[in-house]
Amino acid sequence: MIQNPTLKSTMKAWLYILPMMLIIFTFNLYPIVKSFAMSFYTDYNFYEDVVHAYGLGNFGMILQDSDFYLAIKNTFIFVLGVVPISIALSLGIALLLNQIKFLSGFFRTVYFLPFVTSTVAISLVWNWLYHRNYGLMNYFLGWFGIEPVHWITDPDYSMLALVIMAVWKGLGFNIILFLVGLNNIDETYYKAAKVDGASGFKQFRNITLPLLGPTVFLVSVLGVINSFKVFDEVYALFQAKPGPAKSTLTVVYYLYEKFYTEYQYGIAAAAGVVLFVIILAVTLIQFAYNRKFVHY
Amino acid sequence: MDGHQKELPDGLGSPDRRYIEVNTLQVRFEEVSVSYGDKKVLENINFTFPAHSLVSVLGPSGCGKSTTLMLISGLMSPTEGRIFFGDREVTKLDAVRRKVGMVFQNYALYPHLSVLDNIMFPLKMAKVPKNERRDRALELANLVQIDEHIDKKPKQLSGGQQQRVAIARALAKEPSILLMDEPLSNLDARLRLEMREEIRRIQQETNITTVFVTHDQEEALSLSDQVMVLNDGAIQQMSTPRDLYERPDNLFVARFLGKPAINTLTFDPNGRIRRMMNIPQPYAGQIETVGIRPESIMVTDRPEDALFRGEITHLERIGRDVSAKVRLGSAEMVVSGLPASVEEGQTINLTAVDDELLYFDQTGRSVRWSDVGTAAGSAGA
Structure with a gap:
């Protein structure tokens, strides 16, 4: 049952893995990326999620x-x-x-x-x-x-x-x-x-x-x-x-x-x-x- | 490496210059029994395997042949009885101290060690100095012709090569006895033939007492000096391969050996066989079964000479070999070595070489009256 991929079959395949991808993206990938990004937020309002400044200051502080x-x-x-x-x-x-x-x-x-x-x-x-x-x-x-x-x-x-x-x-x-x-x-x-x-x-x-x-x-x-x-x-x-x-x-x-x-x-x-x-x-x-x- | 190989023919030629000098011993069992709970695996076994010989232990699965090997190796101890190597009793010694060489069915090469390290392992355990270890391992690698692969890991080798390494490792510590547990059963048909000859060659070169366990009669008969047939935990017969085939002690041995299997017929004291074969009176009364090997049967043109007359129900031609199933009333017989002219459905008269017939009594024991006649038989094994 090996078919040549068509647009339709590709879309269908994506649809099948979509639920799992959503979960992985929300709970694994996004937090990882976000926490990496957050380490560069030097001036940040957590409640409004507004970043005022980026930099390496955080690393400087902990070091x-x-x-x-x-x-x-x-x-x-x-x-x-x-x-x-x-x-x-x-x-x-x-x-x-x-x-x-x-x-x-x-x-x-x-x-x-x-x-x-x-x-x-x-x-x-x-x-x-x-x-x-x-x-x-x-x-x-x-x-x-x-x-x-x-x-x-x-x-x-x-x-x-x-x-x-x-x-x-x-x-x-x-x-x-x-x-x-x-x-x-x-x-x-x-x-x-x-x-x-x-x-x-x-x-x-x-x-x-x-x-x-x-x-x-x-x-x-x-x-x-x-x-x-x-x-x-x-x-x-x-x-x-x-x-x-x-x-x-x-x-x-x-x-x-x-x-x-x-x-x-x-x-x-x-x-x-x-x-x-x-x-x-x-x-x-x-x-x-x-x-x-x-x-x- | 070339240097090693050039030396090989010298070593082969002269019997006084052996690659491995072994102080080899006979193996003797005295009244050995093994049981697990109620189940008796071996019962009162007595035998002596002579020094320098290659002995096969042959039998169907579950007959106790692997147990026999385990007992010799010391990996298992007998419930009763005593085991001797030469004059020394070893019953109480465990495998670590018996110092036999053993080739396992699946070779059991240590997967994390190279070929050379595998061969050196027993020497390392015996605390042999490193240089000596290496020299000896190389010598053995040369003997089993694996010296091109000494740095490889076992799984990079083919089955036959692994087998060679296993033999070299077993020989490394100069054991007094070499044990082989179905060493050929994991090889394909061609390699099996090749390794069979190799094992014989290595045994003859080292002259070490070798015990070889197998369920394959062809292996046992072609390879060994002596064959011991086991069944149901008891020795059925121990003799040379030729005697085993031509003069089986009982019906089990007669049926177990030979391909195609021996034909067995119920003996009729008033029948044609009795009359034609000149069976002396006291013996005729004892005989219960007659055994005739398929190759002992011949076609005859003269009905008055015929022992049997029957119709060919099935014919098989493999190259020059013609064998057939022949129906004799209610019984059926397998006949081989027929002339190429016979046809299926044809009725033929059959006779047999009279001294190749085997007779057995009620208990299945062989009945013999002329020791001269049978030994001279021409039933080619």
């Missing part, structure tokens, strides 16, 4: 704002904390889950639950876990004779508290991806490796890990992108504050403050553009690395 640098620094610490720990932990748990037959479905569900639970609910629970007097975290630490840590209120520990919660929350999703990856490795490779004299750890090192490369890549790219955009965890865990002494101020939190509390729309948009460029750059680096080291 001189020490809070913005702090936000970038915190975001990088968060990403570098969450992504590797999350990958290592979820890979380890996936390997264990892959070994057990009994109750594996149950455990998979248990690990996946945090991912489908609302961040606000999770943050409330963790707020309790982190409570300086009654929290379970300090209770456990007490077993080892460690003094109670002021997780939420001490600027030295608040980022750690955030990272732990974010790792825990994202674990389930990564575990599912790793389980799929592990399942895709043909059992005969392990048989061949055994016959070739590779014991347990060598099999992991020489078979599992390289053949899981594509999954590790996928998980790390998704993890990096998601972690750079961290906001709701901060907002909920520290009760609408960027942590004690701005210790968990992230780029999106910065953007949010500029937009909703300071009404500096142009600056918020400029921060968004900078975040976009950072994520793009990191992802490109990951892709370059992938091409070199991950084998399909």
Whole structure:
């Protein structure tokens, strides 16, 4: 049924994709273009949507704002904390889950639950876990004779508290991806490796890990992108504050403050553009690395 | 690379200069059984595969032949019984420590490693120094004639080339035994023939004890020194390919081997076969079934010599080969090697070379009284 395109058939085709195009245009393309444009509005009336002046002033402002640098620094610490720990932990748990037959479905569900639970609910629970007097975290630490840590209120520990919660929350999703990856490795490779004299750890090192490369890549790219955009965890865990002494101020939190509390729309948009460029750059680096080291 | 190839004929010529020096061993099973729950896969298996020989394990699917191979490799352990390599008992050793070489049905080449790295993998696991590893892998690549492709990834190779790499990898650690699990089943017909000869060549060059599992009788009969036929978890017969074909121990083996399959008829103690074939009295009473290979049957002009008389119901001519289905009353027989002059619908008189007839008792066991006669038979396998 291959026809030569006529004006009529082309119009018909456009008509079919029109509803989807409208949705994509309204909710994806337009906001992207608009926020890029907005980052160049230096004098702007939001309510009347009138732009009085354009320029690079917004970028100049954020690049001189020490809070913005702090936000970038915190975001990088968060990403570098969450992504590797999350990958290592979820890979380890996936390997264990892959070994057990009994109750594996149950455990998979248990690990996946945090991912489908609302961040606000999770943050409330963790707020309790982190409570300086009654929290379970300090209770456990007490077993080892460690003094109670002021997780939420001490600027030295608040980022750690955030990272732990974010790792825990994202674990389930990564575990599912790793389980799929592990399942895709043909059992005969392990048989061949055994016959070739590779014991347990060598099999992991020489078979599992390289053949899981594509999954590790996928998980790390998704993890990096998601972690750079961290906001709701901060907002909920520290009760609408960027942590004690701005210790968990992230780029999106910065953007949010500029937009909703300071009404500096142009600056918020400029921060968004900078975040976009950072994520793009990191992802490109990951892709370059992938091409070199991950084998399909 | 040219240099390597020029050396090859030398190595082939002199038996004392082998590419791979293997300290090869016999494989012995003692009362080995394997069962999953109630299901018995192998029952009380006893055999010895002699050192330096190529043995095929042949049988229909589900007969336990792959299980036998897994048991030798150590990837599976027997429920009962003992396994020996030479004098050493290996029953309790797992695959990592048995150090056999194995070629898997789907080759199982590590997809992320180059051909050379694949061949070197077992050596790397054995912590062989890097230079030595490389030299040895190159030597093996040369032996299996894959040395032009050592830097490629497995998926860039054809099936036959992957097969060669798999063999080289299996031989890399100088195993005492080489195992092959249906290694030719994933190849097309032409490559299968080529690789069959290659496997034989490599086995003879390395002189390594090789166990070859297959469901293809042609492969087993053409390739091996000895064939072990398995069915329902029990050994049906283990002998040379020729004996297996000409002197099957039982009805299963007789029916399993040969294309077209053997004709089997119910033996009539007062019938024509009994009278014409001079079957001595004590044996005639035991015989239940007569087996006649299609190629043992001949057309005769003299009705008085005929064992059977029947009408050709179906004729097949493939080049010079003429084979036919002949109706004998209610039974039907397949006859091959007929003269080109026969026609469909024609009624013909048939006789058979008398020492090529096979007789079986009620339980399907072979009944033999003259060991001299059958061995001299001319039924070309």
